Amino acid sequence: MDKFEPQKVTSVFPKRRQDMFRWDGWGYKDTKFVCQDGNITFVGNRYSICGQRLDNFRDWVVDMFKIDLSKMNLAAEPPTQFPDPVCNKAFLVGLLEAGIEYSEDGMDRTMRCHGQTLTDVESLRKHKYKRIPDIVVWPNCHDQVVQIVELANEHDVVLIPVGGNTSVSLAATTPTIQDRTIAVVDMTQMNRLMWVSETNLTACFEVGIVGQDIERELGKLGFTLGHEPDSHEFSTLGGWIATRASGMKKNRYGNIEDIVVRVKMVTSKGVLEKQFTAPRVSIGPDFDHVIFGSEGTYGIVTEAVVKIRHVPEVRRYESLVFGDFDTGVHFLREVAEQQLQPPSMRLIDNIQFKCGVLLDPAARWYTGFVEGLKHFYLTTVCGFDIDRIVAVTLLFEGDAKSVAHHEQEVYAIAKKYGAIKGGEHNGKKGYMLTFVVAYIRDFAWDMNIVGESFETSIAWDKCISLCANVKACIRRECERRGIKYFAVSSRVTQSYDAGCCVYFYLLFKHLDIPEDSLKLFMEIEEIAREEILACGGTLSHHHGVGKLRSKWYPECVSPVGVGLYKAVKKELDPKNIFAAGNLVREEHQPKEDKP
């Protein structure tokens, strides 16, 4: 089974996204946390915890943040009035003549004016957007994108390519400073599987295809891509490329730059693409790496050839419990040192460990170890402190024999660090909860709890001090502001030979005016980011720079790097059609170009 005709895939995104997806937050409309009669339930049927009362979780939230569940914020109403569109008649005529679909509908435009930061969500809910795209365009193939880019250059229209609008860096958020018409180019309808090669284990996709659609379609043929970022349900291949995304199983499948064999980007100067499909070359600078991470500012990625793999015979989840966070880090490092990383291996700290248990409707294990034999075993035999223990969740893949061998090797290392097994259920649950976290974030916001995460990458030798310093910094900043009810937490989500990726989570409840809470959060996050950088951490492991972190871009890449960014920009897009305003601030761009 090699190569076949391009095959249309039904996208998880309909053109009218508002019919299927929440307009003012994360995810499906039919899926959310609700609070009724003092009980919290996750409604819907898409995830294993759906439909069950989460009493342990409720008690923890109420106790931790002193919430009055009878005083939840009311759901926001969608806007009925929209910022006046900036019209460009000639551009519209050009689209019509070329047979390219578009919409000027206010809600269509609103659905694509943002990413998924809390700033975006708050702006949506409060109808605060000063600027939204003036038009939504749906290309259905590479050639139509070429036509759109030509028309935009001809008629001086700004183009902002979007996929699932899951960005958490304000990269997809409409810039406020444009007087020109802004057309958002919605790539999600351009999502064909162009061909598959079983011999080469490669497939070519139009990049508007969404992660879950890729896996479903490849799965029918017995293949997998294996790229699973936390946004996997809604983010697109093109978005991954433009952001330099990382998936949780990168140890087996690679990060996006390892997965993509060939990629095509339409720029104002023409199409940038290597003229061959081969695994590796030495032919000068690799300009694919100008495409990766370009965040919509150089052009529109249209097609990509990616590596695929046979669906593994076995997928095995497991979890391991360690005495404390530092021990968990040492374990991860030794696994990396021996190059024995399973496809996924994540370390969660004590707070997340407890939250995971709280969110388990069954809660068998928690009950088990807090009150019963396991508690005794953990604390007395293992000498673990229940308020310090952490967990590592693991995912193994391969044929049965290799997986068994791999598990043995990893558990041998775990034993050295005093780990005990937490079981498959807890491992699997950890990964499922990844998809639920963003729903929790929006729900917390209904209770005026700010909850957001931010990530970094760091060398192994600085990982423990980074985590300690950043947590201490956040605590200090919370206390300094009189914030009494807060939680700060971290996890290590990716391991490399030379270091790892660390996430920080901050949740607090302080003020009843959400906007002011958010402002406080942004202040603290900025200070925390300064602390991360001071501790040797990076600006981002896989979320990108966007507009949110662009103030730090120059110090990360050096003045020569900024010069290079601008030189490439000038070469590829002399009229600044791709004026998303990410990475490098444009002149006159306000300090925080937020909605």
Add this chain to the structure above:
Amino acid sequence: MDKFEPQKVTSVFPKRRQDMFRWDGWGYKDTKFVCQDGNITFVGNRYSICGQRLDNFRDWVVDMFKIDLSKMNLAAEPPTQFPDPVCNKAFLVGLLEAGIEYSEDGMDRTMRCHGQTLTDVESLRKHKYKRIPDIVVWPNCHDQVVQIVELANEHDVVLIPVGGNTSVSLAATTPTIQDRTIAVVDMTQMNRLMWVSETNLTACFEVGIVGQDIERELGKLGFTLGHEPDSHEFSTLGGWIATRASGMKKNRYGNIEDIVVRVKMVTSKGVLEKQFTAPRVSIGPDFDHVIFGSEGTYGIVTEAVVKIRHVPEVRRYESLVFGDFDTGVHFLREVAEQQLQPPSMRLIDNIQFKCGVLLDPAARWYTGFVEGLKHFYLTTVCGFDIDRIVAVTLLFEGDAKSVAHHEQEVYAIAKKYGAIKGGEHNGKKGYMLTFVVAYIRDFAWDMNIVGESFETSIAWDKCISLCANVKACIRRECERRGIKYFAVSSRVTQSYDAGCCVYFYLLFKHLDIPEDSLKLFMEIEEIAREEILACGGTLSHHHGVGKLRSKWYPECVSPVGVGLYKAVKKELDPKNIFAAGNLVREEHQPKEDKP
């Protein structure tokens, strides 16, 4: 044992290279093939086949190419007169004031005016260089390189950075079109080990350090870099970065872009360097990939942080014999499909298989299988044709248990393809011979036999047809030119998920005027390269473009790619100080800018 003071390393290259290395070809002066009284011996004591008579090899050469061993070319004499240097007094004064060492000696300049193509060797031997560098400069640290680049910009001097001058793309060959002073920047004395981090498994080197020096110094500390290109004895870390090199053990250690964690390049606009040492980031385009492959045209790489590994407990060689080349390719592909690639795995075709045996002074195995029991076994029991069999050489590394497990898995696949084991001796010998091949090339040239190789990368599904077509093309072109005595051969040296790297070798004897033979070879190689590209192969897997292959650069990277190359060049080096003339031809640069 983490981090220590920078430590000077004694380079395999003395400043006066001519004392240690051959001035007119590859390698050490004390090591070469000699022919005396009709016998061929490889003199010296650096390789295991040194000091022994190679009678089988001699008989094959004489028979294959109809050589009269009594009529070898006489050794060339080093030049005593040199092209007049283009002086730039102000630049020299600047160097003196900065305390930077330099030489204007003719032989010092000649030793660094070339790479290691046969074109270079022939030009050396015939004293044909029209242009050699005017001065050799030896920086001893990053800051001195900064000073040199500033002085060059100030005084309009061309800089050509060199390491071991092992390039086979004319990249290191002095361009002929420069009226300006050309200073070759010899990096080999700038080769300190700056620090080592055992926790992060990283080390920082000044990039003038030579491969064998890296392994020796890291080996003392129990570490290895694991990057072993065939030029490993003489090529430098900086050269690997500038060329996008690949090592034979890339399956375990990665290619150079996988190995380098951080890299520093001095450009005319300042230093290009990420401002952190972390395993992976998402902060816009990755400009490290502008450094990799820049072939000396954007700046001078000075320092790099690289991944290191503990020296493996076990290194196991093995060889496998397959019935024919295509079966060998299928085997490699299946090993890749199952992601079971050993650190090294190479497929050599029938001719190279035989040559390997011929070059074995012991020749036990050949005698064994050609004349004895093994021959019987191979041909009768296995049904192998002695003129079609091929071999795969393997290298495994790791702890004893993992290696044993890995071997089992690989041999299980080999069995499916009817392979029989060829033994550890033959596996190991295959790798040793890699280092001898370049000496053979120069020796063959003394017999007026042209022998050169060129490489490509290719998707798996096109590998077999590529090999067949290119070999057929070369045969056709040889026959068309009346070349009677020739050999054409191929090997697969690297396996990837989606394809592999293929080498082609062409040897022929036709004319008694070496220059004319070389011209013929260049004609055929050009046609073969066109055939490679037509078959879906790439311009180069790891040798780079240089001046030799620059005519094809535009069609490989597209006009937008060429535009990007030039835009970056203009940004980083507006005065074209780094005028090596690689990748993109400069205006007025002749079609073949060869010596």
